[in-house]
Amino acid sequence: MDVDTRLAEDWVRAIAAAVEREHERLTELDSAIGDGDHGSNLRRGFTAVLAVLDGPDAPAPDGGPGALLTRTGTTLISKVGGASGPLYGKAFRAIGAALPPGQPPADAAGFGEALAAGLRAVRDLGRAEPGDKTLVDAWTPALEAYRAAVAAGAGLPEAAAAAAGGAERGARDTEPLQARKGRASYLGPRSVGHRDPGAASTALLFRALADITAG
Amino acid sequence: MDVDTRLAEDWVRAIAAAVEREHERLTELDSAIGDGDHGSNLRRGFTAVLAVLDGPDAPAPDGGPGALLTRTGTTLISKVGGASGPLYGKAFRAIGAALPPGQPPADAAGFGEALAAGLRAVRDLGRAEPGDKTLVDAWTPALEAYRAAVAAGAGLPEAAAAAAGGAERGARDTEPLQARKGRASYLGPRSVGHRDPGAASTALLFRALADITAG
Amino acid sequence: MKKLINTAESVLEDALAGVAAAHPELAVDLAARVITRAVRPPAPKVALVSGGGSGHEPLHGGFVGPGMLDAACPGEVFTSPVPDQVLAAAEAVDSGAGVVFVVKNYTGDVMNFELAAELAAERGIEVRTVLVNDDVAVEDSTWTAGRRGTGATVAVEKIAGALAERGAPLDAVAALGERVNAASRSFAIALTGATVPAAGRPGFELAEDEIEVGVGIHGEPGRRREKLRPARELVAEVVSTILTDHHLTAGDEVIALVNGLGGTPLLELYIVFGEVAARLAEHGITVARSLVGNYVTSLDMAGFSLTLTKADAQLLELWDAPADTPALKRA
Amino acid sequence: MKKLINTAESVLEDALAGVAAAHPELAVDLAARVITRAVRPPAPKVALVSGGGSGHEPLHGGFVGPGMLDAACPGEVFTSPVPDQVLAAAEAVDSGAGVVFVVKNYTGDVMNFELAAELAAERGIEVRTVLVNDDVAVEDSTWTAGRRGTGATVAVEKIAGALAERGAPLDAVAALGERVNAASRSFAIALTGATVPAAGRPGFELAEDEIEVGVGIHGEPGRRREKLRPARELVAEVVSTILTDHHLTAGDEVIALVNGLGGTPLLELYIVFGEVAARLAEHGITVARSLVGNYVTSLDMAGFSLTLTKADAQLLELWDAPADTPALKRA
């Protein structure tokens, strides 16, 4: 299974559906250690992304997965706001840029490089280290699990499933951390004991990839 | 028993004590159909009256009951505010004016005339009719009961006891009325079913008179 | 009850100390409880004095200054000032040209200002009283103490104040104040009750989905309780209630005040104002001037009031005249 | 949740429609979500652009006008604006003299303004960013995203805005903005949480006798929870927290802002201000200028923040300079 335009679109739609389903939980997590808008931020963003995909100006079906993901990122940047808008926006733009047009669709290993570019974009912009209690803490183990699976010979479905597991573990593991970046850092030690909302949404993103690639 | 300076002062002090004891209840009544300040208004006023009575500038013990009651009224006017300040203030000033210096202390009948002057002052200023759901509805039956007792030969203690009963009955009887004066009138039919706070405080005033004149 | 106060008893005293510290352009007589301008206007000038219970800030102290009031006398929370206070204010600012009392129509305010007017007359001060009674939630009948005074007070103080500043005589200033009042109607909706510090809990309590319609600014309950609805519907009803009473017709111009009752964010007041403007436009009525914000509050009450003043050239010209007060400035 | 809104989703849109209707002196681009002055200042003039999440009104739209901002770009409630919006604002007001972004230090604001600055640079607009970070409740260390920007934003916008209005060049305006920020410290206490319309309930809930100390303006919880105490004690602690950080000494002059968070009556803010002035006097510090009111709010949150800006002759002179915005006017 390769990453073609169809798969990219399925992924984005699956994320949108997950955000629609889970936005209240994300907002609740953000109320505890942030400002209570993470769910509505992403929901607004992915609603706009769906409108683009369904609109007259949708990316061409033969434009390639890179263009679609780049467009997704651009839309997120221009609709989400907050910390998560630029971070996820830049991430999708970086993933898209790593899948240039005119190339054959990426395989599992190639897509792993694209996901790594997404994480690099997040870290370049947000300057968060692993352990700072941000979405980096879900994305990093997700990528590690993905790469380990690919190295062990897995295809995209298995690698994506591993990544989803890694992201969920990573999100859970943010609970004991004290935040050092973003709004939760203001709480100091009071941020301990809560799951990071951005890490939780990153887990949705990788779970969506696993879902749409699974048999 | 005649109304001398000592009795007038006892009366005022007894009212102050009753207000101190009951101000929360008066405020509660006023919250239901007014603005929730009747208790604190009267409390502020009678606290000031006590300060005058206990202060360096207290009315002279030989100044007569009229001077003391007039002074009480003046103090209420200058400290209470709201509707009840001018009404009770004018009432006490009228009662005081009806007990001029240099006269022998009023007897039960004479004091009845003074109480009637008090009610007249309230009605002149506030233009409330009986049945409008105001302190007039307690003062009017109090005065009637007082006069009936005096006409039947009662002295001050019995007349005051009758007045207290009349005032309490009158206050209770404001409950089914729809207010036509004061803040409660804004409520229209919603004022029905609540006791008028001013009628309730008038009942305290006559009960205090009964208490200090009773054996 | 959670409030930023020292004690319930010292609220007014402590707040006046804050006003004195914050506003060198005002003179605060802490003993008499009177706020005046620090710099007296050139005499003779008709003086405007207003006052009422505290808890409605910036009314009235926030409107003392060139172009509006000469003095304010704040009573205890939700309690009209006492006559001594009003008299002290009148004595402080009378320049011989007379004093206009701007009085909101509540029994307590009316009586206390009336007694003060008598005392002032005894001292040779000429007094006229402008009674503000704009609240259409109250029927003006023998069954009530008459309509309450609310948001129109701001327009009266601004417009009559501007005329006084130009040297108009006592009767003209008073007559104009009455004209502004007659041209104004208000209606308020509350989402929560107000908590008087001395009472310690809200004057009324509403459920999570209830509103009080036709509420007063002292936490007096309204005439009915309803379910909360979208701002658009609430405003449509408020506008039509006022228009029904006011006989405004297409082509008329108004000064519109969307006033917060103290606990409602400005963001929501702008939403309300947007709806007001849209509804009036549907009726062909033009918003010539407007104010959106907290002007006549009711402590921490959430909700809003709408005041519409039918405008004409004179009223607009005076509305636009300079004012320099803590809460209303116009260059 | 009880709010005067149509729907949680349309809050910003509906409020902007209200701003447009209420303020003919402003131009509101409803599509781009940008508020500018209706009358452009004579070019060339350095333009000031600010923005941030909505829910802090009058910040920032209420400070657009002569003497302060050229444009504001309001994001969704408590959510920073998006880069497109900021870019649209910059393009709308750049006269060729460059644009100063006034950005409160929150990760989202910083990132979105940074992306906008890149886009603006691509279009040949010179941009400088003044980062406001005055909140001493947050330690400025590798353990945090740095101090938050709160009340000092008003002083930055007023003072740098006045300098820009006089025709100062880009770097001078930005440098002065930074100097004002560096001279400012803030600290806030909340009595209740704020309810974001889309969330439907308060960001945090406090018991009937609890306060949140060191709270942020987005409903971010503070650093600790305590029992409510008299205003005098709370203020004493807030003042000493700021002074400890600020190294103000006897003889210094300050601009003091006692700011309501949205749900606190002005009456209480004056009580707080009275205590602030008294505490500062004890330290020999003079309040040279002050503001008391709702300037940087947090929706319906009850509570206050105190901002002290160490003043000097230049800052005071520019603080006093003319301004004509909806929320801050100076003749």
Ligand SMILES: Nc1ncnc2c1ncn2[C@@H]1O[C@H](COP(=O)(O)OP(=O)(O)O)[C@@H](O)[C@H]1O
């Ligand atoms: N510097 C950063 N680097 C990476 N992720 C960050 C950073 N700052 C914040 N985040 C993520 O953003 C999430 C919050 O997003 P959101 O609530 O949408 O924005 P905001 O904090 O502006 O309200 C946090 O839970 C965290 O995972």
Ligand SMILES: Nc1ncnc2c1ncn2[C@@H]1O[C@H](COP(=O)(O)OP(=O)(O)O)[C@@H](O)[C@H]1O
């Ligand atoms: N016109 C009037 N005549 C007589 N009594 C009145 C009148 N108006 C109000 N009252 C009395 O005043 C009482 C309210 O007093 P208070 O609460 O102290 O003043 P306010 O209504 O100004 O808050 C009412 O309960 C009523 O008995």
Ligand SMILES: [Mg+2]
């Ligand atoms: Mg958030």
Ligand SMILES: [Mg+2]
């Ligand atoms: Mg009352």
Ligand SMILES: [Mg+2]
């Ligand atoms: Mg009252």
Ligand SMILES: [Mg+2]
């Ligand atoms: Mg946010």
